[in-house]
Amino acid sequence: MTTSFFDKIKLFKGAEIQPKRPPAEPAEEEKKLSLGDRLRRGPWLFLAVATIIIALFLTARPSQSLSALVQGDVAPADITAPFDLLIEDPEATAVKKEEAAAAVLPVYSFDANVFANTEDKVRRLFAEGRDWTARFPGDHKTDELRTQLLDKLSIDIELQDLTALVKLRFPAELEEVLVGLSAKIFDQGIIPSKNLFIHGEAERGLTLRDLQGAERTVRAEGILDIGESEHRFADELEKIEIPARNRTLLSNLGQIFLTANVTYNKIETERRKTQARSEVGVVTFTVKKDRVIVRKGDEVVAHSLKVLNEYNRLIRRRSIWLPNFVGSLLLYFFLLSTLWYYLQTVYKPQPAERQFRMTGTALVGSLVLYKMFLTLAVTIGGAVTSPALSQVEMYYYAFPLQAGTLIFAFLVPDPMTFLYIILNSLTVGILLGGNFPLTIFSFVGGLAALYGVKYYKKRYRAATLRAGFVILPAVNVFVILAFHLIDRSTDFAFFASEVAMALLGGAASAVLAFLLLPLVETAFGFVTGSKLLELTNSDLPVFRQLSMEAPGSYHHSLVVATLAEKAAEELGLDAQLAKAGALYHDIGKSKMPEYFIENRSREFDLHKDLTPSMSTLVIKNHVKEGVELARKLKLPRPLRDIIEQHHGSSLVRFFYAKAKRTYDPEQQTVGEESYRYAGPVPQTKEAGLVMLADAIEAASRSLKFPTKDNLKRVIADIINATLQDDQLDGCDFSIRELRSVAASFLTVLYAIYHPRVEYPGFGFNGRKPNKTVPARKKDNDRDHQPPEKTPGPDEGV
Known part of the structure; x- marks a missing residue:
């Protein structure tokens, strides 16, 4: 249907509109916050901790030098290896070279x-x-x-x-x-x-x-x-x-x-x-960590002295740890700070901080994981005797490099996922000693993981498994083949082993992402399509309780859910989130259902003996009770936010008007702030849709003649009033979007309140049965009923 009717929605304040309410003063405790408290509440403390941890993992602390002994000395104590070390043996290498030269026929x-x-x-x-x-x-x-x-x-x-x-x-x-x-x-x-x-x-x-x-x-x-x-x-x-x-x-x-x-x-x-001498590789031997190099009381022989000297040489070279640590610290502080400022310009404060903390946590967790796999690769590479499996670098391809990317691709927008891919690839390259091919391997694999999750419908967790088992391995093999073709000096004898490791890495990334996804959802307050499907099951105890104790509120929530879902679909928003938020938005009414008009009989009014201010407290309390119940049910943060924000800081108009009528204006004034909800105003478009759907559905039920014209008037006036009350300032709705929302609401409401023909022979409307009733005339889809004044969303509470 056309939306021309809604052209009269006032999106800009006119002279007849009351001035905008002055912004609320910061809370007293906010004013008294010290600099330390503000740093703890902001992202900077997290940024500092994450940066230090990343820098520490990228630059291992140096060991203390071993005892300086000479050949023939007696060791005063056991001297053990502080870390695994691969040592070159020049003498053995020279012997091997001469043997190779001697094997050449004249x-x-x-x-x-x-x-x-x-x-x-x-x-x-x-x-x-x-x-x-x-x-x-x-x-x-x-x-x-x-x-x-x-x-x-x-x-x-x-x-x-x-x-x-x-x-x-x-x-x-x-x-x-x-x-x-x-x-x-x-x-x-x-x-x-x-x-x-x-x-x-x-x-x-x-x-x-x-x-x-x-x-x-x-x-x-x-x-x-x-x-x-x-x-x-x-x-x-x-x-x-x-x-x-x-x-x-x-x-x-x-x-x-x-x-x-x-x-x-x-x-x-x-x-x-x-040539034969040059083809002989360097002969090495491995000294494992904690192996005794020289025992107490033993004489230092040439071989032991060589091992001691090699350890001390490497430890002296590692003495540049502090500059490396400071360099890594500055690099990642700059990168994460830049990321934070970027997120602030693109997202609102809460989503920006959530995604920033998720990125920092993912980088730290990935580094820990890569360190573990690196230790495992060194151990396996040193133990395997097969030449095709003895190269430690080959096992790098089996690392779950894309586990974090699969999780990001599933939970956050694509631009944020792309930024994580860049940071993760850079971290992999630095951790593995400036391994440029592996940096490219990680980057291209990240793009493949992002595409795979989108291709297999990111609303379902199985998309991570499909992307990791189908698309990611194929791209990994392609990248390895490209490396071998570009660098012809690489040995194709290791190609099959590297391909096997790449396939294993893709599978490991998929399985790890699938297992960690629920934990990440819970830890950072994300809600996925699969979770929303579980939470909107009508057989859940919370809905059964609401339908029994507050049947009117339950039915109201069902209609609000339909309104919000259809409007979200029109705007391309998260329709499942809007529907779930609408279903849960009034669960707080189950605590005191009889105080809400949709749950009580017409003859019995509990507000009759209450003052307007007390009634307002009861009405406003259902938001607080809803948030408390949502926490007990462990609902995701986005649903709790919708419950908390679905009334914003709007005015409880019925009791505010009653208060103004009740109190003597000569002796006391009625403060509007006491009759407003605590807020905050909706911060997402889905929360804004629930607010509008809630108010419009409630207002439409008070119409005596819910004709299309009256429904249009209700929708337009409620949206306009909500705009003028600054309740949608945090949602960033455009005029085009509001018109689409209004049209969607009208379609659903008119389907609910559409007129029906009267059944012959019955007097449902007070007429005598069997009496012919002439059909009402319609023109241009307008019902000839008197127009009604738009009621407030809480009228008759």
């Missing part, structure tokens, strides 16, 4: 060009020989040929062998046999002498590396020296069917052409040894 270069040159010489020898025999038949100039070959090819052949070749006219068959056998021998590898094997080749073998970089490992026996190559050449000749004289000739020629093609590569061998 590298020998295999030069394939040696055979190529040899083959070329053989080919040229036979070519020159065939050319010579063609020009000079016979063997009478063999000496000249020998000289020519020596000068031209540097080949010195015995005269008798050369004469034999001339006589055979340098046949191609011998040439091919010589080349083929030479290739076979050269391919095995020839070294000048095996006396050069002085690097352990005979025991361990060697690496044979060709010019193209291809290499193979061979035993020393697989390499031939010059003598062995000549014998191998001769043995291979024996396998070939050729004349004996030719076999001898080729054997002599093989001795000329067989030469070394394998040499020791010292540069490459040393390079590999250097």
